[in-house]
Amino acid sequence: MSESGQHHDCDVLVIGFGCAGAAAAYEAAVAGARVIIAERASGPGGSAAQSGGEIYLGGGTGIQRACGFDGDDADNMFAYLKAALGPHADEEKLRLYCDGSVEHFEWFRARGVPFEPSLYESPAWMAPTTDGLMWLGENAWPYNTLARAVPRGHRPSAPLFAGGVLMEKLAAAVAGAGAVIHTDTRATDLVTDGAGGRVTGATARKFGETVTYTARRGVIITTGGFVDNEEMLAEHATALVGHGKVSDGLDDGSGILMAQKAGAATRRMSSVQVALTALPAALVRGMLVNARGERFINEDVYPGTFSEAAVLHQPAPYWAIIDEKGYEDIPESDVWGVRPKYAAETLAELETELGMPPGALETTVATYNRHAAEGADPYFHKDPKWLRPLTGPFAALDPRDGFFGMAMETGVNGFTLGGLRTTADGSVLGLAGEPVPGLYAAGRAASGLHGEGYVSGTSIGDGTFFGRRAGKAAAANPAANPAGTRPGDPA
Amino acid sequence: MSESGQHHDCDVLVIGFGCAGAAAAYEAAVAGARVIIAERASGPGGSAAQSGGEIYLGGGTGIQRACGFDGDDADNMFAYLKAALGPHADEEKLRLYCDGSVEHFEWFRARGVPFEPSLYESPAWMAPTTDGLMWLGENAWPYNTLARAVPRGHRPSAPLFAGGVLMEKLAAAVAGAGAVIHTDTRATDLVTDGAGGRVTGATARKFGETVTYTARRGVIITTGGFVDNEEMLAEHATALVGHGKVSDGLDDGSGILMAQKAGAATRRMSSVQVALTALPAALVRGMLVNARGERFINEDVYPGTFSEAAVLHQPAPYWAIIDEKGYEDIPESDVWGVRPKYAAETLAELETELGMPPGALETTVATYNRHAAEGADPYFHKDPKWLRPLTGPFAALDPRDGFFGMAMETGVNGFTLGGLRTTADGSVLGLAGEPVPGLYAAGRAASGLHGEGYVSGTSIGDGTFFGRRAGKAAAANPAANPAGTRPGDPA
Numbered sequence: 001m002s003e004s005g006q007h008h009d010c011d012v013l014v015i016g017f018g019c020a021g022a023a024a025a026y027e028a029a030v031a032g033a034r035v036i037i038a039e040r041a042s043g044p045g046g047s048a049a050q051s052g053g054e055i056y057l058g059g060g061t062g063i064q065r066a067c068g069f070d071g072d073d074a075d076n077m078f079a080y081l082k083a084a085l086g087p088h089a090d091e092e093k094l095r096l097y098c099d100g101s102v103e104h105f106e107w108f109r110a111r112g113v114p115f116e117p118s119l120y121e122s123p124a125w126m127a128p129t130t131d132g133l134m135w136l137g138e139n140a141w142p143y144n145t146l147a148r149a150v151p152r153g154h155r156p157s158a159p160l161f162a163g164g165v166l167m168e169k170l171a172a173a174v175a176g177a178g179a180v181i182h183t184d185t186r187a188t189d190l191v192t193d194g195a196g197g198r199v200t201g202a203t204a205r206k207f208g209e210t211v212t213y214t215a216r217r218g219v220i221i222t223t224g225g226f227v228d229n230e231e232m233l234a235e236h237a238t239a240l241v242g243h244g245k246v247s248d249g250l251d252d253g254s255g256i257l258m259a260q261k262a263g264a265a266t267r268r269m270s271s272v273q274v275a276l277t278a279l280p281a282a283l284v285r286g287m288l289v290n291a292r293g294e295r296f297i298n299e300d301v302y303p304g305t306f307s308e309a310a311v312l313h314q315p316a317p318y319w320a321i322i323d324e325k326g327y328e329d330i331p332e333s334d335v336w337g338v339r340p341k342y343a344a345e346t347l348a349e350l351e352t353e354l355g356m357p358p359g360a361l362e363t364t365v366a367t368y369n370r371h372a373a374e375g376a377d378p379y380f381h382k383d384p385k386w387l388r389p390l391t392g393p394f395a396a397l398d399p400r401d402g403f404f405g406m407a408m409e410t411g412v413n414g415f416t417l418g419g420l421r422t423t424a425d426g427s428v429l430g431l432a433g434e435p436v437p438g439l440y441a442a443g444r445a446a447s448g449l450h451g452e453g454y455v456s457g458t459s460i461g462d463g464t465f466f467g468r469r470a471g472k473a474a475a476a477n478p479a480a481n482p483a484g485t486r487p488g489d490p491a
Numbered sequence: 492m493s494e495s496g497q498h499h500d501c502d503v504l505v506i507g508f509g510c511a512g513a514a515a516a517y518e519a520a521v522a523g524a525r526v527i528i529a530e531r532a533s534g535p536g537g538s539a540a541q542s543g544g545e546i547y548l549g550g551g552t553g554i555q556r557a558c559g560f561d562g563d564d565a566d567n568m569f570a571y572l573k574a575a576l577g578p579h580a581d582e583e584k585l586r587l588y589c590d591g592s593v594e595h596f597e598w599f600r601a602r603g604v605p606f607e608p609s610l611y612e613s614p615a616w617m618a619p620t621t622d623g624l625m626w627l628g629e630n631a632w633p634y635n636t637l638a639r640a641v642p643r644g645h646r647p648s649a650p651l652f653a654g655g656v657l658m659e660k661l662a663a664a665v666a667g668a669g670a671v672i673h674t675d676t677r678a679t680d681l682v683t684d685g686a687g688g689r690v691t692g693a694t695a696r697k698f699g700e701t702v703t704y705t706a707r708r709g710v711i712i713t714t715g716g717f718v719d720n721e722e723m724l725a726e727h728a729t730a731l732v733g734h735g736k737v738s739d740g741l742d743d744g745s746g747i748l749m750a751q752k753a754g755a756a757t758r759r760m761s762s763v764q765v766a767l768t769a770l771p772a773a774l775v776r777g778m779l780v781n782a783r784g785e786r787f788i789n790e791d792v793y794p795g796t797f798s799e800a801a802v803l804h805q806p807a808p809y810w811a812i813i814d815e816k817g818y819e820d821i822p823e824s825d826v827w828g829v830r831p832k833y834a835a836e837t838l839a840e841l842e843t844e845l846g847m848p849p850g851a852l853e854t855t856v857a858t859y860n861r862h863a864a865e866g867a868d869p870y871f872h873k874d875p876k877w878l879r880p881l882t883g884p885f886a887a888l889d890p891r892d893g894f895f896g897m898a899m900e901t902g903v904n905g906f907t908l909g910g911l912r913t914t915a916d917g918s919v920l921g922l923a924g925e926p927v928p929g930l931y932a933a934g935r936a937a938s939g940l941h942g943e944g945y946v947s948g949t950s951i952g953d954g955t956f957f958g959r960r961a962g963k964a965a966a967a968n969p970a971a972n973p974a975g976t977r978p979g980d981p982a
Binding site: 087088231234235236238241257260261263265267268269270292294312313314357358359360363367370378379421431432433451452 | 727849869924
C-alpha cells in the first residue's frame with residue numbers, strides 16, 4: 001500500500017494520531033487488521049504529546065507497589081474516581097477502566113514507556129522531576145474519606161511535560177505493529193454506503209489533493225476535542241469562551257462534526273476541563289479566595305479541582321492570599337516563578353488594593369486563623385499539616401500572572417470533555433441510541449468517563465484505554481463487503 | 492381539508508400547540524398560508540398554559556406607562572436583559588426582541604389577552620393577584636446599576652398561574668385565523684425530499700394510525716424542550732437530573748430529535764432554568780445560605796436568579812434563615828404556606844441542627860448584622876429597605892418543603908433552555924451552519940435568547956416573538972414544488 005496514491009484501501013482507518021489514535025491503531029494492527037492512520041499534522045503526537053503526560057492508573061500497579069502503596073484495588077480506585085469525576089460520571093465505563101487498570105499499566109510498560117519507582121510528594125500541577133508517581137487529589141478531603149488514599153498519577157520519566165516521551169514510545173509501537181501512517185492528511189468527510197448508513201471510509205486532503213480511503217471494517221475517530229473551534233465553543237461550551245486553550249492547536253472538532261453528519265449523537269458537549277494558574281504550593285500554605293475575598297474549597301485538592309470550583313462557580317478574579325512566612329516556606333522548585341502581585345502590612349490594606357468589600361479578607365482570615373489555631377478547618381477540611389494562623393505582612397498572588405512570567409489574560413486554560421456518544425467498545429451511537437455501523441471513536445473526540453469533575457491523567461487514561469477497545473472492536477467488525485475479506489476470515 | 496384522512500396537504504405544518512406554535516400558526520395563517528397544527532395532546536396549551544404566564548415585555552408598553560413607569564426604552568431593556576440573561580446571551584436575537592417589544596405587547600392585546608394596569612410590588616415567584624405588571628429582578632443589584640430599573644413582567648389577568656388565560660386567547664386567535672388543528676396527533680418523523688434535503692412534511696400517529704403531511708412551504712417545530720426525557724437529560728443537561736420538572740409532561744425532546752435526524756444542529760443543550768422553592772418574602776427579610784451556612788447573593792433578586800446561584804453553583808442543601816420578627820413581618824399573602832422547619836433560640840443551636848460547621852451561622856449572621864446596622868450590604872448589595880440586624884429566636888425554612896405543603900425531593904424544579912440552532916427568523920441551521928431548507932423552530936425546542944442566565948417571562952416571550960417570525964418566514968418561503976403553488980403566487 002502506498003501513501004502517494006489517490007485511493008487507499010484498509011481494514012481500519014484511524015483519523016488522528018494522538019494518544020487515542022495510537023492506542024486504537026496499535027490494537028487493531030496487532031489483531032491482524034490492515035490499519036492506516038490519517039493525521040493532519042506532520043507527525044504523530046496530538047495534544048497528548050504536549051501535555052504533562054499523566055496517566056490515571058491504579059488498582060495495584062507495579063509502580064504503586066514499588067513506592068510502598070499496597071492498599072489499592074479496583075474497587076478503591078472506582079470509589080475515588082466516582083466521586084472525583086462525578087456526579088454523572090459514566091459508571092459503566094468507569095468500572096471497566098478501574099478493573100482493567102493494572103493490565104493497562106502493563107500495556108504501557110510493554111510498549112516501552114518508562115516509569116520510575118518513586119513518588120513526587122508536593123502539591124503541584126505537574127512534577128518537575130522524573131518521579132513516576134504523583135498524587136492527583138486522592139489524599140484530600142472529602143476523597144480521603146470515601147476511598148483509601150493512594151497516589152495514582154503515573155508519569156513517564158521526564159520533568160514537567162512528560163507527554164512527549166509517552167507519545168514517542170506509542171508512535172514507535174504503532175509503526176512496529178505494522179500500521180501505515182499518512183501525515184499531513186486532513187480528513188474532511190466520512191463515506192457512508194447508501195444502504196444501511198454504514199461508514200465505509202473517508203475522504204481527506206493532502207497538500208491540496210483529495211485522498212480517499214476505503215475502510216472495510218471500520219473508521220475510528222480520534223481527532224481530539226473542539227477547544228480550538230471558537231464557533232463550537234460559543235454554541236456548546238461557553239465556559240471556555242475567552243480563555244486559553246490546552247491543545248496542540250488542531251482540536252477544532254472536525255472529527256465530531258464529520259461523525260455527526262453521518263448520524264452520530266453527541267454527549268455532554270458543555271463539559272470542560274479548566275486550569276487556573278494558581279500556585280498549589282502557595283495555596284496550601286495560605287488560601288484561595290474569590291473576588292469577594294471568600295474561601296470556597298480546601299486548597300490541598302488536586303489543582304484541577306480547585307480550578308473547577310473557582311472558574312465554574314465563583315466570581316472572578318481569584319487570589320492566592322499568603323503571609324510572608326508561608327511564601328518563604330515554599331521550596332524553590334515549587335515556586336514556578338510566581339511572585340506576589342500585591343503586598344501589604346495589613347489585610348485592610350490588601351483587601352482595598354484588591355477591590356474587595358471592606359472587611360472581607362479580615363473576616364475570612366479571622367475565621368481561618370481561629371480554626372487553624374486549633375488545627376482544624378471545619379468548613380473545608382484542609383490537611384492539618386498545612387494549617388497555621390496567618391500573620392502579617394500579607395501578599396496576594398494573581399493567577400493571571402501565570403507561571404514563569406507568562407502573563408495570561410484570564411489565568412485560565414482548558415479543553416473540552418464533550419464529544420461523540422460511544423459504547424464502552426468505542427462504537428459511536430446515533431440519535432436514537434443505535435450504533436452507527438462501522439464508526440468508532442475514542443479520546444476527546446468522544447464523551448468519556450467524566451461527569452462534572454475532572455482529574456489529570458484521566459484524559460490520556462480514557463483515551464488510550466477506550467482507544468484500545470475501539471481498535472480491537474473495529475478489527476473484529478465483519479468486513480463491509482466480500483472484497484474486503486482477509487485471507488483466513490471465516491467463510 | 493379533513494382531519495380524518497390519512498394524508499393532509501398544507502403550506503405550513505406547525506408541530507406543537509404551545510405558545511410558540513400558536514404564535515407561528517397565527518402569523519402564517521394571517522399571511523395567507525394554509526396552516527395545520529399537529530398537537531399530540533387533546534387540546535392546545537402546552538407547558539405555557541400551565542405556567543405563571545409572565546411575558547417579558549418592555550421598552551415603554553402601555554401597561555408600563557399606565558403604572559407610572561415612563562423611563563423605559565428598547566436600549567434600557569437590552570441593557571438589563573444582556574446582563575440578566577448573560578453572559579453569552581444571543582445579542583442579535585436580544586436586539587430584535589427589545590426593539591420589537593412594544594409591538595409584541597400590542598399583538599397580545601389585539602389577540603384579546605387581558606392585562607390590568609396595576610403593579611404587584613412584593614418579591615414573589617408569581618403574583619397571587621390579577622395585577623398586570625410585576626418586577627422580574629430589574630430593581631435588584633447589580634442590574635439596577637446597569638439599566639434604569641423598571642418592571643417588565645407582564646401578566647394576563649389571573650392570580651398565580653396566568654398561562655391558561657394566555658393560551659385560551661392565543662388558541663382562539665389561531666382558530667379565528669383559519670389554521671386547522673389536529674389534536675391527539677403525535678409527529679414521529681420529518682419527511683425530506685431526496686434531492687436537496689428540503690423538509691417537505693412529516694409523519695405522525697393518531698390513535699394508532701399513521702397520518703402523513705405535506706407542507707409545501709415549511710415545517711415549524713414548536714414541541715417544547717426535553718425536561719421530560721430522562722435519557723436526554725443525562726446526556727445533555729445533567730443539572731436537572733433528579734430534580735422536578737416544569738412542563739406539561741410532554742416536553743420529551745421529540746421535535747429536537749426529529750430535526751436532528753434531518754440534519755439540524757443543536758445549541759446550548761446543557762442550559763437550564765432552575766427554580767428553588769425558597770420563599771422570596773422570607774429571604775429578603777433574612778438570608779439565603781448554602782450547606783456551609785454562607786450567603787452568596789443579594790436575596791432581593793428575582794427568585795430565578797437566586798435559584799441559579801444556589802442550585803448551579805453552591806453546595807446543597809439551602810436554607811432560608813430568618814428571625815422571629817422577620818417571619819412575623821411577612822404579609823399572609825406572601826407566606827405561601829411555608830412554615831419554619833427548625834427554630835432555635837441561638838444560632839449555635841440552629842447551625843448544629845442544620846449540620847453546618849461549628850460557628851458557621853454565627854459568623855455569617857455577625858457579618859451581616861454588623862453591616863446591616865449601618866444600612867449596608869457590601870458583599871451583595873441587598874436593598875437597604877430589607878436590611879436590619881437579625882436577633883433571636885431564629886428559624887430555618889427548607890426549600891424541600893415546597894409551597895402550600897407540597898413536599899419535594901430536592902426543592903428544585905426546572906426546564907431545559909437548549910435546543911435547535913436557529914436564525915432570528917426561525918430557520919433551523921445544520922451542522923455546518925447552513926439552513927436546513929423548509930425547517931423552522933421556535934420556543935423551547937430551539938435555543939433562544941438565553942446565555943447563562945434566565946428571567947421569568949423570557950420563555951413565553953421569546954417563544955411567541957420568534958414563533959411569530961418563524962410563522963411569517965415559513966409562509967413566505969417559496970413552495971417546494973409547483974403543485975403547492977397557491978392561486979395568486981407569482982409565476
